[in-house]
Amino acid sequence: MREHIQACKVHSHPGVVFFHFELLSRLASSEPEVKLRALREVKNQIIGNRTKKLSFLKLGAVPAVAGILADSADGVIDKNNCNNNINNILVQSAAALGSFACGFDAGVQAVLDAGAFPNLLRLLANSNEKVVDAGARALRMIYQSKLAPKYDLLQQKNMDFLISVLNSENENVSGLGASIITHSCQTSLEQKALLDAGILEKLVSLLEGGSLSQRDASLESLATIFRNNSEVVSKFVGPEIGRSLSSVIDLAKDRHPRTRLLACMCLIVIRNTSPQLLQNIGIKTKLIHILLELLDDPGQVGDEAPFALSSLIAQKEDLQKLALEANAIDKLQYHLQRGLLHPRRHEGILLALADMCSKLESCRSKFLSLQALNLVADALTNDSADIRTAACTCLKSITRSIKNLSAGYFMNEMIVIPLVQLFLDPSTSVQVAALGALSNIVVDFTTRKSIFVQCGGIRQLVQLARSMEPAVRSNALWALKNFVFLADNRLKEGVFSELTASLLSSLICDPEPSVQEQALALVRNLVDGCMNSVEFVFADDGLILGAVGRQLQRASKPEIGIQGMYALCNVASGNEFHKEAVMHQLFPQMVDKNQSFMIKFLQSNESQLRTAAVWTIVNLTCPSSPGAYGRLVKLRNAGIISQIKKLENDPCVDVKLRAKTVQGHSEAFGVQPLLEHQTS
Amino acid sequence: MPVRVAENSVPSQVSGTNSEHTSPPACTLLSVGQAFSGTQNVSSLQKEEAWRVNVRIQGCDLEHGYLCGTMEALNVPMADTPVVTFWEGEIVDTKNYTFNTGKWEATPDDDKRHWMKFQCFEPLLSQVEVDGGKSLNLSNYPYIFMRWKEQYFVNVGTDCGLTIAGFYYVCFSCSDGSINGYYYDPNSSPFQKLELKSTNEGRSGFSFSSYELQ
Numbered sequence: 001m002r003e004h005i006q007a008c009k010v011h012s013h014p015g016v017v018f019f020h021f022e023l024l025s026r027l028a029s030s031e032p033e034v035k036l037r038a039l040r041e042v043k044n045q046i047i048g049n050r051t052k053k054l055s056f057l058k059l060g061a062v063p064a065v066a067g068i069l070a071d072s073a074d075g076v077i078d079k080n081n082c083n084n085n086i087n088n089i090l091v092q093s094a095a096a097l098g099s100f101a102c103g104f105d106a107g108v109q110a111v112l113d114a115g116a117f118p119n120l121l122r123l124l125a126n127s128n129e130k131v132v133d134a135g136a137r138a139l140r141m142i143y144q145s146k147l148a149p150k151y152d153l154l155q156q157k158n159m160d161f162l163i164s165v166l167n168s169e170n171e172n173v174s175g176l177g178a179s180i181i182t183h184s185c186q187t188s189l190e191q192k193a194l195l196d197a198g199i200l201e202k203l204v205s206l207l208e209g210g211s212l213s214q215r216d217a218s219l220e221s222l223a224t225i226f227r228n229n230s231e232v233v234s235k236f237v238g239p240e241i242g243r244s245l246s247s248v249i250d251l252a253k254d255r256h257p258r259t260r261l262l263a264c265m266c267l268i269v270i271r272n273t274s275p276q277l278l279q280n281i282g283i284k285t286k287l288i289h290i291l292l293e294l295l296d297d298p299g300q301v302g303d304e305a306p307f308a309l310s311s312l313i314a315q316k317e318d319l320q321k322l323a324l325e326a327n328a329i330d331k332l333q334y335h336l337q338r339g340l341l342h343p344r345r346h347e348g349i350l351l352a353l354a355d356m357c358s359k360l361e362s363c364r365s366k367f368l369s370l371q372a373l374n375l376v377a378d379a380l381t382n383d384s385a386d387i388r389t390a391a392c393t394c395l396k397s398i399t400r401s402i403k404n405l406s407a408g409y410f411m412n413e414m415i416v417i418p419l420v421q422l423f424l425d426p427s428t429s430v431q432v433a434a435l436g437a438l439s440n441i442v443v444d445f446t447t448r449k450s451i452f453v454q455c456g457g458i459r460q461l462v463q464l465a466r467s468m469e470p471a472v473r474s475n476a477l478w479a480l481k482n483f484v485f486l487a488d489n490r491l492k493e494g495v496f497s498e499l500t501a502s503l504l505s506s507l508i509c510d511p512e513p514s515v516q517e518q519a520l521a522l523v524r525n526l527v528d529g530c531m532n533s534v535e536f537v538f539a540d541d542g543l544i545l546g547a548v549g550r551q552l553q554r555a556s557k558p559e560i561g562i563q564g565m566y567a568l569c570n571v572a573s574g575n576e577f578h579k580e581a582v583m584h585q586l587f588p589q590m591v592d593k594n595q596s597f598m599i600k601f602l603q604s605n606e607s608q609l610r611t612a613a614v615w616t617i618v619n620l621t622c623p624s625s626p627g628a629y630g631r632l633v634k635l636r637n638a639g640i641i642s643q644i645k646k647l648e649n650d651p652c653v654d655v656k657l658r659a660k661t662v663q664g665h666s667e668a669f670g671v672q673p674l675l676e677h678q679t680s
Numbered sequence: 681m682p683v684r685v686a687e688n689s690v691p692s693q694v695s696g697t698n699s700e701h702t703s704p705p706a707c708t709l710l711s712v713g714q715a716f717s718g719t720q721n722v723s724s725l726q727k728e729e730a731w732r733v734n735v736r737i738q739g740c741d742l743e744h745g746y747l748c749g750t751m752e753a754l755n756v757p758m759a760d761t762p763v764v765t766f767w768e769g770e771i772v773d774t775k776n777y778t779f780n781t782g783k784w785e786a787t788p789d790d791d792k793r794h795w796m797k798f799q800c801f802e803p804l805l806s807q808v809e810v811d812g813g814k815s816l817n818l819s820n821y822p823y824i825f826m827r828w829k830e831q832y833f834v835n836v837g838t839d840c841g842l843t844i845a846g847f848y849y850v851c852f853s854c855s856d857g858s859i860n861g862y863y864y865d866p867n868s869s870p871f872q873k874l875e876l877k878s879t880n881e882g883r884s885g886f887s888f889s890s891y892e893l894q
Contacts, residue, residue: 361746400893402739402748403831406766436894443891445738445750446834478894485891486713486736521890528713528889531882566888573885611708612888619885653705653820657855 020059027064032085035068039092046099053104062100062107066114069093073119087126091134094123098138101145108145117142117149124165124173136172143179151184159197166202171211178203178217182224191229200225200236204244212256219251219262223269233274245270249283252290257301261294261308268312284319287312288326295335295349306332306348314355324363329356333372343384350379350390357397364401373398373415380418380434385427392422392433399440408446416441416451423460428469435464435475442483449483449491458483462498470512477507477518484525489533492526501540505547513557520563523548527570534574537567542581545571549585552597558606565601565612572619576627579620583631587638602643607652614644614658621665632671641666642673691804691821702817703742703773704824709857709878710747712740713889716859718876720753724869731756735859735876745776747826750834758841764834765844772825778812779804781827784847785866794849794862795825797871801851826850828861843867848874 023045026038042061046053056062072089097116100107111117120142123135142148151158165177181199185191194200203225206218226233237245248270251263264287271278278284291312294305309328313319323329335341336349353376357363367373376398379391399410410416419441422434442452452458461483464476480499484492496504507519523544526536537545548567555561572582586598601613617640620631635641647659666673708714716735723729732754739748747769754762770777781791795801795808800823807816818824830844846865852858857878862871880886 361744396894402741402893403766403768406738406748406750407832407834440893443893475894478892482891485889521892525889525891528887529881566890569885570887570889573880573883573887575884579884615708615886615888622885625884653822653854654707657822658708660855 020056020061024056024059024061024064027061027068032089036085036088036092039065039068039089039096043092043096043099046096050104053100053107057100057106057110062097062110062116063114065093065096065100066111066116066119069097069116069119073122087128087131090123090126090128090131094120094131094134094138098134098141101138101141103144105145105147108142108147111142112147112149124176129170133170133172136170136176140172140176140179143176143183146183148183150186151180153181153184153190153193159193162199163197163202166199166206171214174206174210175213175217178206178214178221181221182217185221185224188229191225191227191232194225195232195235200232204236204247207244207251208247212259215251216256216259216262219248219259219266222248223262223266226266226269226273228273230274233270233277236270237274237277245277252287257294257297260290261301261304264290264294265308265311268308272311281322285322285326288319288323288328292323292326292328292331295331303342303345303348306345306352309352310348310355313352315358317359320356320358320360320363323356324360324366329353329363329366330370332356333367333370333375336372336375343387346379346382347384347386347390350376350387350394354390354394354397357394358400361401361403364398364404367398368401368404368409377414377418380415380422385425385430388422388425388430389427389433392419392430392437395419395437396433396440399437405440405443406445408444410441411444411446411449411451413451416457417455420452420455420457420460423464428472431464431467431469432471432475435461435472435479439475439479439482442479443485445486449487452483453491453494458495458498462495462503465499465503465507470510470515473507473510474512474514474518477515477522481518481522481525484522486529489530492529492533492536496526496536496539501536501543505543508544508547508551513560516551517557517559517563520548520551520560520567524563524567524570527567527574531574534571534578537571538581545581545585549588552585553588555597558604558609561597561601561604561609562606562612565609565616569612569616569619572616576625579625579627579631582616582620583634587634596638596640598638598640599643602640602647607650607655610647610650610652610655611658614647614655614662617644618658618661618665621662623665623668628665629669629671632666632669636666636671636673641671645673691816691818702819703745703775704771704818704821705854706742707824707852707854707857708888709854709886710737710740710824710852711888712737712891714857715879715881716857716876717879718859718874720863720875721873722869723872729757733874733876734879742771742773745771745773747771747828751828751830756842759836761835763836763840763842765830766832766834767828767830767848769826769828769850772813772818772827774814774816774818777827778814779808779825780812781847784829784864786847786864790864791849794864794871797849797862798823798825798851798860800853801825822854824852824854826852850874 023038023041026034029035042056046056068089072086097111101111120135120138123131126132153159162177162180165173168174181194185194203218203221206214210218248263248266251259252267254260267278267287291305291309295302313323332349332353357367376391376394379387382388399405404410419434419438422430425431461476461480464472467473480495484495504519507515510516523537527534548564552561552564555564568582568585571578598613601609604610617635621628644659644662647655648663650656650659714737718733719730720733721730734752735749737747737749748767750764750766752762752764756763772779779791779795780788804813804816807813827847828850829847833840846863846868848861848863850859850861859876861874
């Protein structure tokens with residue numbers, strides 16, 4: 001619902017404040033006529049004028065108006081509605097409070113703080129239709145805000161109230177009921193309670209026979225009740241409620257843009273909740289076309305349209321493909337390059353582009369062919385944190401193009417420098433998103449990683465690896481891991497000297513599992529490549545290698561085991577000393593074989609973990625290395641070789657083949673696996 | 681190196697249309713970062729010639745049957761430096777790609793003549809002739825068939841006197857990481873053979889690094 005805006009101008013003259021004071025003093029008049037005129041005047045002054053709302057707010061106008069409402073509401077009861085002035089005062093005070101609340105959270109807060117909410121509710125029971133309508137309008141304004149009070153829909157008295165307002169003939173009252181649902185319904189229990197109370201039928205009747213505002217409110221509520229609740233959706237599309245789904249589909253073609261948008265959003269929620277529904281390619285294409293068309297709307301509808309498009313296409317390749325064919329990327333890019341966008345729209349367009357480019361290379365190619373990358377780079381320095389986050393998210397999708405990463409296309413100053421600057425952003429979500437995009441960009445196969453190094457990127461990443469926020473630590477390590485992937489030893493040394501063995505080993509043992517995983521993956525990449533790289537884990541008396549072994553012993557997730565095991569595998573591909581050091585981690589003090597993480601990993605349900613474990617044994621038992629025989633015997637005695645023998649028929653081809661390799665090594669030395677009862 | 685089919689691993693035919701578990705197996709030796717080296721025989725009727733070749737896998741997206749990397753050709757006549765190209769690969773996974781190329785000037789007959797060069801292709805031939813191999817279950821087959829197409833020169837200009845107009849029919853062995861391939865370009869010498877082996881950069885074993893895109 002939009003506030004009905006009357007002609008108004010922003011006043012800046014100093015005398016204005018005095019004028020406002022004078023107006024407020026008239027509100028306190030004991031003369032009903034004077035009070036009424038003052039209320040009208042306040043309402044007319046603030047309608048659609050944020051500056052004036054704020055100015056009156058500061059002068060304490062809201063408690064004053066709320067006080068008049070409270071006194072008059074009591075008066076109504078006392079005098080049994082015989083005074084026409086009182087009704088007019090109620091109407092005007094409710095309207096003024098509604099205006100304060102409309103599209104202005106500070107206003108909503110002030111109205112709530114002044115205790116006006118229960119008195120506005122009382123107006124709904126008034127015998128005068130105009131008073132009821134004014135109360136409902138004001139409450140609907142409040143219910144546009146997130147600050148509005150939530151109704152506990154599991155309480156019967158609240159549900160009874162909701163049914164009574166939805167049954168009202170007055171469209172603002174029934175619309176208020178729908179708004180309360182949209183605002184209050186959050187859990188599947190509440191969705192179920194609304195379903196059981198027959199609310200779905202009420203909303204459908206508003207959808208089919210209601211006014212424009214009732215239809216819109218009903219569409220919004222329906223989407224809220226459907227979200228992630230397939231039971232409610234199946235009831236809606238089932239035979240009992242009839243042709244309601246086709247009513248929503250029809251409304252997606254309504255002549256009012258807002259109705260079209262809300263109908264699309266409702267259909268998208270239905271589809272995302274019950275993926276078997278609305279699979280018809282015609283409907284999918286239609287939704288995409290309608291939403292792209294709605295982007296042209298200059299107002300709030302156009303601002304919200306890209307968000308709806310995002311929720312339609314996110315994670316769905318088929319829809320991304322259809323959207324590409326419908327020229328979605330061209331259209332989004334067209335709007336993006338027009339500049340001076342409303343912040344909400346700017347954010348939405350970037351997020352829609354991010355979803356478009358998240359999976360398909362054809363979409364990324366299209367985006368890059370439009371030379372739109374600089375528009376996203378510009379948004380990295382926008383004043384709004386939401387836009388900066390969205391720009392990073394968009395970059396993250398685009399930089400998934402391995403073809404362009406390989407060409408070093410993204411490793412340039414236009415992108416890397418502002419991204420690195422965002423590492424220091426006050427908003428954690430911006431930091432995390434910037435690290436995400438950068439993690440992709442540093443997977444650069446050319447020699448241009450230097451741009452990142454020169455702008456101090458490594459030092460900053462290491463700094464962020466010490467952050468108090470687990471998501472920041474994890475993403476910083478992720479970026480470092482990608483950075484050292486196939487990097488030459490000089491770059492790895494640069495990273496290592498900033499990071500230090502002690503910090504890296506403490507990150508391996510971080511309380512957060514995702515941080516442990518990334519730290520171990522970083523170690524894995526550090527020790528890959530030329531033989532010298534293996535030495536990194538032996539710095540400071542093998543601090544890092546010891547941490548890897550300890551973490552593997554208590555790995556809480558397979559992902560941690562996989563990365564740690566590959567780190568050991570890579571060390572085990574080194575020289576004799578390296579291999580023996582790995583053996584020492586496998587058997588710290590020759591613990592009970594049942595406690596050996598190696599046995600546990602070989603028995604894991606996760607094929608990648610079994611693969612990594614067997615590769616480590618392949619490396620430890622290479623017949624060409626002098627100590628292989630001794631290690632084979634030790635591994636056999638620990639029951640590891642017989643465990644590997646069981647993997648020769650593993651369902652995973654990779655595991656099966658490597659298990660055969662280990663068996664080949666055993667046979668080359670004539671080392672037979674021990675039977676179960678022979679193992680020590 | 682000639683490749684031999686293990687007796688117990690002849691691919692079966694799948695019934696129905698569910699191809700979720702019929703794609704070739706994920707293989708660590710064909711993962712990102714892995715390196716290979718060997719030769720490409722470019723002999724013509726006039727003279728015997730072979731270039732040393734290094735390959736590095738840079739990207740792998742099994743869900744889309746996609747693989748990419750670089751190919752470095754050394755001792756190339758006329759070139760002062762090794763010539764590096766970037767290539768993109770189609771994995772024959774019966775979901776995204778079949779044995780039928782259907783582009784790059786390759787006819788079904790060209791496909792057959794080239795795939796047949798790989799001994800491990802023979803058990804698949806009859807089904808491939810029926811439907812391009814769409815109904816084959818390759819999930820337990822220890823060989824992965826691919827087409828590699830060079831996309832651009834990384835370190836030299838297009839005026840280097842070399843062409844990347846053709847593409848490679850490739851067969852990868854999961855067991856030892858060896859790669860065999862045949863270059864196909866109607867305008868170049870036929871059946872130029874690519875032979876590569878998994879390399880370990882002087883290590884006594886296998887090392888695996890990895891990156892993840894967010």
